[in-house]
Amino acid sequence: MNNQYYAEMLNKYIPWGSSTCSKHATLTPEEPAVIVSGKGCRVKDADGKEYIDFRNALGPISLGYCYGPVDDAIRSQLDKGIVFGYPSPLEAEVAKAITEVIPCAEKARFLKTGGEAIAACIKAARYVTGHDHVIQIGYNGWLNSLASDGMTLPNRKGTSGKTGIPAAIASLHHSAPWNNTEKLEELGKAYGDDLAAVVVAADYANMDAGRSFYPYLRAFTERYGAALIFDEIVTGFRIALGGVQEYYGVTPDMAVFAKGIANGMPLSVYCGKAKWMDAYGKAIVSSTYGGETLSLAAAKKVIEIYRSEDVIGHLWRMGARMWGGLDRIIKEYNLPVQMGCIDRPIAFFVPRPGADSGQVQKMKRAIFKAGVSLYNGGYVNYSHQEEDIDEALERIEGAVKAL
Numbered sequence: 001m002n003n004q005y006y007a008e009m010l011n012k013y014i015p016w017g018s019s020t021c022s023k024h025a026t027l028t029p030e031e032p033a034v035i036v037s038g039k040g041c042r043v044k045d046a047d048g049k050e051y052i053d054f055r056n057a058l059g060p061i062s063l064g065y066c067y068g069p070v071d072d073a074i075r076s077q078l079d080k081g082i083v084f085g086y087p088s089p090l091e092a093e094v095a096k097a098i099t100e101v102i103p104c105a106e107k108a109r110f111l112k113t114g115g116e117a118i119a120a121c122i123k124a125a126r127y128v129t130g131h132d133h134v135i136q137i138g139y140n141g142w143l144n145s146l147a148s149d150g151m152t153l154p155n156r157k158g159t160s161g162k163t164g165i166p167a168a169i170a171s172l173h174h175s176a177p178w179n180n181t182e183k184l185e186e187l188g189k190a191y192g193d194d195l196a197a198v199v200v201a202a203d204y205a206n207m208d209a210g211r212s213f214y215p216y217l218r219a220f221t222e223r224y225g226a227a228l229i230f231d232e233i234v235t236g237f238r239i240a241l242g243g244v245q246e247y248y249g250v251t252p253d254m255a256v257f258a259k260g261i262a263n264g265m266p267l268s269v270y271c272g273k274a275k276w277m278d279a280y281g282k283a284i285v286s287s288t289y290g291g292e293t294l295s296l297a298a299a300k301k302v303i304e305i306y307r308s309e310d311v312i313g314h315l316w317r318m319g320a321r322m323w324g325g326l327d328r329i330i331k332e333y334n335l336p337v338q339m340g341c342i343d344r345p346i347a348f349f350v351p352r353p354g355a356d357s358g359q360v361q362k363m364k365r366a367i368f369k370a371g372v373s374l375y376n377g378g379y380v381n382y383s384h385q386e387e388d389i390d391e392a393l394e395r396i397e398g399a400v401k402a403l
Contacts, residue, residue, distance in 0.1 A: 003029065007028055023058065027364055032045035033045070051371050054372070054373060054377070055373050057264055058375065060265075062237050062302070063311070070301050073301040074298055082292060082294055101242055101303060101307070104245055107274055108277075110267060118141060125197035125276065126197070128227065128276055131225075133191040135191075135195070197228070200228075200231060204341065214244065215250055228254075229252060229253065230245055231255075234260075235346070238260055238346055253272055254273070255271055266292075266295055267295035269299075314382055316343070318386075321389045323341075326393065333397075333403070336352050337355065349376055350376070
């Protein structure tokens with residue numbers, strides 16, 4: 001079966017063509033409709049074509065596809081059992097490890113996705129503060145759609161009209177742009193007396209603003225007695241092992257980690273100071289699969305690898321090589337996009353002001369055709385080596401020369 005066959009099946013049987021909206025291919029036939037295998041930093045589609053990959057499953061692959069030590073840990077646990085009617089020892093061991101590597105974590109719990117873990121933090125914040133309103137900055141998963149003007153997908157704002165969210169719920173959720181203190185002051189004046197939490201995910205193209213913005217948010221939430229919740233779903237285990245809270249030295253009340261923590265296994269961590277985490281004794285959050293052992297075994301091994309090897313340093317070096325090289329190509333060939341924060345493990349490009357969307361699509365199609373898989377930029381992983389980066393840049397440059 002080939003890409004075309006699976007593209008037709010996906011569109012016929014699954015709304016949006018995928019259970020994950022951002023995975024739905026929109027630029028076929030150049031873009032792969034499905035991926036059937038991956039190894040290290042490369043993936044293959046149903047036609048057998050190989051791509052040097054910078055999507056990394058939209059972020060969860062931090063060490064590499066089929067990374068041997070992690071896969072071995074999963075296989076070893078599989079022989080013992082996947083889930084039980086009581087906690088596995090792994091649940092305690094990984095929670096302890098989280099408290100040792102995440103600055104804000106005095107206690108930790110587990111779920112399967114980042115979005116639901118953000119919702120769990122908001123519930124605790126509302127319980128402790130007795131307040132209802134929430135400010136959301138950046139994309140925290142489809143939970144953002146609770147705010148009528150929130151981001152329904154990365155880089156996609158909500159629209160007016162029917163959204164599936166009752167107006168009474170939407171009225172309690174407010175969207176604010178990254179690094180816009182004026183908007184936050186406006187929201188503080190309007191809702192500060194009933195503000196439960198501020199949830200913030202970094203703007204990955206303008207992350208340097210975090211040096212002043214995160215301290216501002218710490219002071220802002222303390223002013224109103226609200227919880228400061230860091231969405232470290234993308235930044236954790238990439239910018240630093242402990243995410244932006246470690247990198248910028250600002251400690252939130254609670255934080256969520258997911259992508260990268262288990263190298264692709266479905267696991268999210270919600271952690272924080274005991275004052276807030278102890279709320280779950282009354283503000284109940286419970287899930288049968290929260291302590292599923294294969295993901296915890298993967299996470300335990302991933303944390304061990306990060307603590308014993310220079311994973312973060314490697315991600316920064318390969319990120320600077322890849323995104324700096326891509327930025328050079330963009331400028332040299334006057335491509336219709338622009339990049340920010342090109343020295344990091346994470347980088348994204350956006351259309352240049354006035355750029356035609358057709359030009360951007362044409363550029364992306366050419367890059368996919370050349371055998372490089374990007375995600376409006378993307379991520380490097382621990383398996384990317386200098387030769388992989390250089391080959392990817394060579395393929396990209398060859399592709400855009402022909403445009």
